Amino acid sequence: MTKRFWIVAFAILLVGAILRFVNLNSIPIFADEAIYVRWSQVMRAESTLRFLPLSDGKQPLFMWATIPFLKIFKQDPLLAGRVLSGLCGLASILGVGVAAYLIFKNPRQTLLTGAIYAILPYAIFFDRMALADSMLTMFLIWTFVFSYLSIQKLRLDFAMIAGFTLGFAWLTKSPAIFALGLLPLNLLFLPKYTLKNLLMAIGYLLTTIAIAFGMYNILRLGPEFHMIAIRNADYLFPLSEILKHPTDPFIPHLKDSFQFYFYLATPVGLLMGLMGVLAGKFSHWKARLLLLAWWMGPVFVESAIARQFTARYILFTIPFCVLLIGHALEHFGQHSRSHLLSIAGGILIIVPGLVFSYLLAFNPQNFPLPKNERSGYLEEWTAGYGLKDVSARIREYAKAGPVVVGSEGFFGTPFDALALYLNDLPNVRVIGVGVWIDSVHEKLTNSLVDNQVFLIVNSSRFHTDPQKIGLKLISSYQKATPSVGLPEQLLFFQVPPTK
Numbered sequence: 001m002t003k004r005f006w007i008v009a010f011a012i013l014l015v016g017a018i019l020r021f022v023n024l025n026s027i028p029i030f031a032d033e034a035i036y037v038r039w040s041q042v043m044r045a046e047s048t049l050r051f052l053p054l055s056d057g058k059q060p061l062f063m064w065a066t067i068p069f070l071k072i073f074k075q076d077p078l079l080a081g082r083v084l085s086g087l088c089g090l091a092s093i094l095g096v097g098v099a100a101y102l103i104f105k106n107p108r109q110t111l112l113t114g115a116i117y118a119i120l121p122y123a124i125f126f127d128r129m130a131l132a133d134s135m136l137t138m139f140l141i142w143t144f145v146f147s148y149l150s151i152q153k154l155r156l157d158f159a160m161i162a163g164f165t166l167g168f169a170w171l172t173k174s175p176a177i178f179a180l181g182l183l184p185l186n187l188l189f190l191p192k193y194t195l196k197n198l199l200m201a202i203g204y205l206l207t208t209i210a211i212a213f214g215m216y217n218i219l220r221l222g223p224e225f226h227m228i229a230i231r232n233a234d235y236l237f238p239l240s241e242i243l244k245h246p247t248d249p250f251i252p253h254l255k256d257s258f259q260f261y262f263y264l265a266t267p268v269g270l271l272m273g274l275m276g277v278l279a280g281k282f283s284h285w286k287a288r289l290l291l292l293a294w295w296m297g298p299v300f301v302e303s304a305i306a307r308q309f310t311a312r313y314i315l316f317t318i319p320f321c322v323l324l325i326g327h328a329l330e331h332f333g334q335h336s337r338s339h340l341l342s343i344a345g346g347i348l349i350i351v352p353g354l355v356f357s358y359l360l361a362f363n364p365q366n367f368p369l370p371k372n373e374r375s376g377y378l379e380e381w382t383a384g385y386g387l388k389d390v391s392a393r394i395r396e397y398a399k400a401g402p403v404v405v406g407s408e409g410f411f412g413t414p415f416d417a418l419a420l421y422l423n424d425l426p427n428v429r430v431i432g433v434g435v436w437i438d439s440v441h442e443k444l445t446n447s448l449v450d451n452q453v454f455l456i457v458n459s460s461r462f463h464t465d466p467q468k469i470g471l472k473l474i475s476s477y478q479k480a481t482p483s484v485g486l487p488e489q490l491l492f493f494q495v496p497p498t499k
Contacts (some may be wrong), residue, residue, distance in 0.1 A: 001107065002107075005107050005111065008111050009097065009111060009114065012093065012097075012111065012114050012115045012118050013090060013093060013094070013118070015115075015118055015119065016089065016090055016093045016117075016118035016119070017086070017090060019118070019119060019124050019354075019357045019361070020086035020089050020090070020124060020127045020128055021083070021086050022361050023361045023362060024079060024082050024083070024086070024128060025076070025078065025079070025082075025388075026128075026360065026361050026362060026364050027128065027129070027360070027364050027377060027378070028378075028383050028384040028385045028386075028387070028388075028479075029078055029384035029387060029388070029413060029417050029420075030129060030130075030131075030376075030377055030382060030383065030384065030413070031381075031382035031384070031411075031412030031413045031416075032131060032382075032412065033078065033081060033082075033129060033130040033131060034384065034412055034413050034415075034416035034417035034420055035056075035411060035412055035416050036053075036058075036062060036063055036066070036081060036130055036131065036132065037063075037066060037070075037077055037078055037080060037081045037130050037420055038416040038417075038419055038420045038423075039052050039053050039060075039063045040063045040064075040066040040067050040070060040077075040080070040081070041070065041077060041419075041420065041423050043060075043063060043064070043067060044067045044070055050064070050222075051219070051221065051222025051223065051224070054219065054222040054223070054224040054225060054227050054228065055224050055227060056227065056231060057227040057228045057229075057230055057231020057232065057234075058132075058173075058228075058231070059132075059170070059171050059172055059173060059174070059219065059228065060171070060219075060222075061132075061135070061168060061171040061172045062081075062084070062131075062132035062135050062172055062173075065084055065135070066080050066081045066084055066130070069081070069083055069084055074424075076388075077420055077421070077423065078130060078388075078420065078421075080130070081130025081131075082128060082129060082130045084130070084135070085126070085127050085128065085129055085130060085131065085134040085135065086127050086128065086134075088127065088134040088135045088137070088138040089123060089124070089126075089127030089134050089138070091138045091142070092117065092123065092127075092134070092137050092138045092141055092319060093114055093117050093118050094114075095138065095141035095142045095144075095145055095319065096113055096114055096117045096141060096319045096322055096323065097110050097111070097113060097114035097117075098145050099141060099144060099145050099148070099319070099323060100113040100114065100323055100326055102145065102148060102149065102152075103148070103284070103287045103291075103323070104284060104287065104326075104327060104330070106330060108330065108339070108342075109326050109327070109329075109330040110326075112326050112329055112330065112342065112346055113322055113323060113325070113326030115346070115350060116269070116322050116325055116326060116346065116349055116350065116353075117318075117319065117322045119349075119350050119353035119354055119357060120264075120265060120266075120269065120318065120322065120349075120353055121263075121264045121265070121266070121353055121356040121357060121360065121367075121368075122260070122261070122264035122265050122311070122315070122318050123137075123315075123318055124353075124357050124360060125264060125311075125360060125367075125369075126311075126312055126315050128360065131312060132172050132173050133173065133312040133313075133315045133316070134315070135172045135173075136169055136172045136173040136175065136176060136315070136316050137315050137316040137318065137319065139165050139166070139168045139169035139172060139176070140165075140166075140169050140176060140179055140316045140319075141316075141319040142165045143162050143165040143166040143169060143179055143183075143208075144179075144186075144294065144319075144320075146158045146159075146161045146162035146165060147159070147162040147166075147183050147186050147205070147208055148186055148189060149162075150162055150201075150204045150205075150208070151186045151187060151189050151190060151201050151204065151205075152189045152190075152191060153191075154191070154197060154200055154201065154204070155204075156204060156207065158204075159204035159205070159207045159208050160207060160208070160211060162183075162208045163207060163208040163209070163210065163211025163212050163215075164211060164212075164215070166179055166180075166183075166208060166209075166211070166212035167211055167212040167213075167214070167215025167216060168215070169212075170212055170215065170216040171215060171216060171218070171219070174228065174232055175298065175302075175313070175316060176212075178297065178298045178301070178316075180209060180212075181297075182293060182294055182297060183205055183208065183209070184205060185289075185290050185293055185294075186205070186290070187201055187202075187205075188286040188289070188290055189286065189290075234307070235306060235307055235308060236305045236306060236307065237249075237305050237306075237307060242304060242305060246304070249303070249304075249306070249307075249309070250303050250304045253302070253303035253304075253306060253309040254299075254300075254303045256303075256309050256370070256372070257299050257303060257309075257314060258270075259370045260311040260314065260370060260373075261273070261321070263368050263369060263370050264311060264369075264370075265318070265321065266348075266349050266352045266353060266356075268345065268348040268349050268352075269321075269322075269325055269349045269353075272324075272325040272328040272329060272345060272349070273295070273321040273322075273324045273325045273328070274324075275328040275332075276288065276291075276323075276324030276325055276326075276327045276328035276331075277291075277292050277324060279327060279328045279331040279332065280327070280331045283331075284327065287327075288324065288327065291320045291323050291324050291327075292320075292324070294317065294320040295317050295320040295321045295324065296317075298314060298316070298317050299314050299317055302314060310372070310373065310376070311370070311373050325349070328345075329341075329342045329345045329346055330342055332345060333345075356368060364378065364480075365378060365480045365481070371483065374480070375482065378479065378480035379479055379480045379481075379482050379487070379488060380460075380479075380488060381408075381409075381412075381413065381458045381460060381461065381488070382412065382413055383413070383479050383480070384413040384414065384417045384490075385477045385478070385479045385480075385490055386475075386476075386477025386490040386492070387413060387414050387417045387418060387421065387456075387490065388421060389475075389477070390414075390418070390456055390475075390477075390490070390492050391417075391418060391421035391422055392421075393474070393475075393492070394418075394422060394428060394454065395422070395425065397452050397454075398425050398427055398428050398452075400452070401427070401451070401452060402427040402428070402429075402450065402451045402452070403425075403427065403428045403429070403451060403452045403453075403454065404428075404429050404431065404443075404444065404447040404451040404452070404453045404454070405418055405422070405428065405429065405430045405431070405453075405454050405455075405456060406431055406432075406433045406441060406443065406444045406453065406454065406455040406456070406495070407430055407431065407432055407433065407455075407456050407457075408432075408433065408434070408435055408437060408456065408457040408458055408461050409432055409434070409435050409461075410432035411432075414456045414457075414458075414490070415430065415432050418430045418456065431443055431444075433455070435461050436461060436463060437455075437457045437461055437462050437463065437464070438462075438463045438464040438469075439464065439469055440455070440469050440470065440471065440495055444495050445495070445498070448495065448497050448498055452494075453494070453495040453497075454474075454492065454493060454494050454495065455471065455491075455492075455493040455494075455495055456490065456491070456492055456493070457490075457491050457493070458488055458489070458490055458491070459476075459488050459489040459490075459491055460488050462491060466491075466493060470495070470496060471493040471494070471495060471496075472493060472494045472495075472496055473491065473492070473493055474492045474493065474494055475492045476489045476490065476491050476492065477489060477490040477492075
């Protein structure tokens with residue numbers, strides 16, 4: 001590797017870091033972010049609850065890893081989870097670059113592939129969120145790298161490292177199980193097909209899987225390990241149900257996945273990813289077949305079996321799509337002087353990616369999200385517009401005495417978000433009062449004796465005239481404007497003391 005290579009590689013990482021960390025709170029807190037970081041706070045405070053996420057069928061590694069960051073970002077705990085995801089994103093950039101070099105042995109293609117992943121809106125969007133998906137993506141791309149090395153070099157140490165990274169992925173989120181079915185495809189990269197080599201490679205694969213299984217079973221130390229299977233079943237159709245209607249939700253979900261890639265991987269990126277499967281005729285056919293399986297295999301399976309389907313559920317397939325994009329650009333560039341086609345294609349992906357990333361950091365309401373994704377992150381009750389400001393105002397009220405905050409719902413936003421931001425105030429209690437608000441809950445009226453009492457609710461859940469039930473509106477916070485209808489608002493009420 002030349003000095004120039006390392007300078008460009010460092011520049012790519014620097015750009016990737018800037019896009020992931022600048023103005024990190026541009027997007028309001030999302031419901032699942034509030035839940036995950038709140039769990040981390042509780043687990044940090046009470047050591048006997050270190051397996052708390054199992055109560056909802058979630059693996060706890062992301063929450064465990066967030067705990068040290070809570071010590072750093074004391075004033076804004078949401079940043080703890082978002083910075084962790086950003087760091088995972090940087091590690092994924094490295095993983096994609098290493099994978100590109102190992103497979104294609106081309107420094108130029110390595111840099112181009114890493115640059116595309118560094119600026120791709122799909123990766124950046126979720127690397128800026130306190131969700132477990134960026135961590136899952138990081139561990140799976142490195143599992144792929146080390147498993148590839150273990151087969152290609154026939155080395156046990158790489159197989160063991162792949163087992164650890166796969167184990168960490170499985171401790172992060174259940175879709176890591178896809179790797180168990182995809183790793184045997186790495187046998188395509190055996191250096192020489194002899195019986196001895198094949199048996200050694202199979203042994204290394206079994207070693208990787210055994211280590212991952214052993215790590216995953218650490219979760220049996222938690223009292224609610226069984227909840228993972230129960231909650232997974234809530235998100236998946238059983239085989240008997242799939243056989244009754246094999247094209248539904250398969251076809252609609254495939255259309256959704258096309259939209260996710262079209263919007264978030266850019267149109268040219270999606271086109272180059274598909275072209276990467278075909279480009280080169282028989283050159284690197286094993287690599288292209290393998291990358292296609294890691295990219296589209298999980299997409300097709302999840303499309304067939306998932307009850308719910310969102311962009312982050314297939315985030316872990318993006319690195320393999322990007323590797324095919326890099327291959328397509330490099331192949332087309334070989335047919336032009338000074339690789340001008342590679343440069344032109346890269347620009348058509350990188351420039352829109354930079355523009356979209358700027359919007360994400362400074363004007364997220366104009367960021368080109370698919371409709372169903374936009375509604376969840378920016379428009380509906382799951383989007384936590386105003387909650388940080390409401391929490392700051394409650395802090396001021398708490399200086400004058402104890403406070404009780406009534407929150408719509410019992411989890412996510414606003415409930416967990418308020419508990420998250422007000423965690424350090426012993427004289428503030430957050431209580432849930434349901435999701436259909438047409439009166440002042442007795443929990444709140446009973447608290448008026450010796451507390452200041454407030455109510456936070458989304459306008460879509462508020463079904464009465466506030467004056468009729470004696471509420472005083474302190475402030476409201478408008479969410480992103482939907483394509484149809486009026487924008488939702490977060491309403492911040494005070495429950496005045498009874499006379």
